[in-house]
Amino acid sequence: MTTVLPSSRTGTSSSVYASSHDPATLRTHKWRNVANSAAYLVPYLKPDMKILDVGCGPGTITIDLARYVPEGYVIGVEYANKPLTAARELAESEKVTNVQFAIADALDLNKYADDSFDVVHAHQVLQHVPDPVKALKEMRRVAKPGGIIAARESAAMTWYPKVPEIEQWYTLHIKVGKELLGGSPDPGSYIHVWAQEAGFARKDITCTAGTWCFNTPEDRKWWSSVWTQRVVTPRSIENAVDRGGYCTKEDLFNMANAWENWGRDENGWFTILHGEIICRK
Ligand SMILES: C[S@@+](CC[C@H](N)C(=O)[O-])C[C@H]1O[C@@H](n2cnc3c(N)ncnc32)[C@H](O)[C@@H]1O
Known part of the structure; x- marks a missing residue:
């Protein structure tokens, strides 16, 4: 395959990522594919496109994107090496050869040079x-003139039943992401505003929305088991209890328990609304 991939180096970290690429977190990300997480981009894809997938995590979306561009290629990049091992193994086991991963x-x-990719x-x-x-701005710089910058971010979450411990979990998610780490949890409703600040004209930005909805017995079992674990990972305890002082360890275990119960409730329902943007350079 043709590639613009230079030799790998250790990137300088500029992330406020709350999770630690622990197995429970990676398990959430591994479920993702183009159909459930990037369907809004599909109408724009052409078989020979060169795509850069920024913050690719364990690479399941990246690898799936490569299937849409059989005459082109996809490069997935991450500031951390940890998830890339799983990404490379998955690409190999799935026999997808037009994908590479780098720091x-x-x-x-x-x-990456200016004007390198059809889609970022x-x-x-x-x-x-x-x-x-x-x-x-960086994503825009490395996109070709006429190329596409595509981004999807969670905008809101809602669920049933409204048990207090899951309400506390959501409040904690916002506090850790925003107050403690300085990120922007659930910004999906204003990523088109960021895009304008990054240099795109409003007329060159198309906004859509997409959802994840977990309510079948299988989905509930999976989503609840993931969160039962993620709430009490060493990184979660460190952020919420030791650094943030937002709650006690016992509170976190109560939240994990609530997630377990939610998974068993046949009326359990959880939805994430995402904002999506397609920006034309
Ligand atoms: C929620 S995960 C999403 C992973 C993947 N895009 C997916 O949806 O499956 C966020 C990812 O962004 C990565 N990340 C955070 N800050 C980054 C940065 N400054 N540069 C590159 N990747 C970054 C994290 O390591 C993490 O894997």
Whole structure:
């Protein structure tokens, strides 16, 4: 495959990512594919396109994107090496050969030249960087003239039943992401405003919305088991209890318990609304 991928180097970290690429977190991300997380981009894809996937995590969306561009390729980049091992293994086991992974920081994509890619994509990444407008500027810089910058970020979450511990979990998610780490949790309703600050004209930005909805017995079992674990990972305890002082360890275990019960409730329902933007350079 043709590639613009330079030799890998350790990126400078400029992330306010709350999770630690622990197995429970990666398990959430591994469920993601183009159909459930990047369907809004599909109408714009052509078989020979070159795509950069920024903050690709374990690479399941990245690898799936590669299937849409069989005559082109996809490069997935991450500021951390940890999730890339799983990404490379998955690409190999799925026999997807037009994909590569590398270390690069969303705020400094300097290993890539101006005007390199047909599409520059980021899924649930802008909320985790301290300067999302700078990240969008970098994404814009490395896109070809006429190319596309695509981003999707959570905008809101709602669920049933409204048990207090899950309400506390959501409040904690916002506090840790915003107050403690300086990120922008659930910014999906204003990523088009960031895009304008990054240099795009309003007329060149198309906004859509997409949802995830977990309510079948299988989905509830999976989503609840993931959150039962993620609420009490060492990183969660460190952020919420030790650094933030937002709650006690016991509170976190009560939240984990509530997630477990939610999974068993046949009326349990959880939805995430996402904002999506397609920006034309
Ligand atoms: C919620 S995960 C999303 C992963 C993937 N896009 C997906 O949807 O499956 C956010 C990812 O952004 C990465 N990230 C955070 N800050 C970054 C930065 N400054 N540069 C590159 N990646 C970053 C994290 O390491 C993490 O894997």
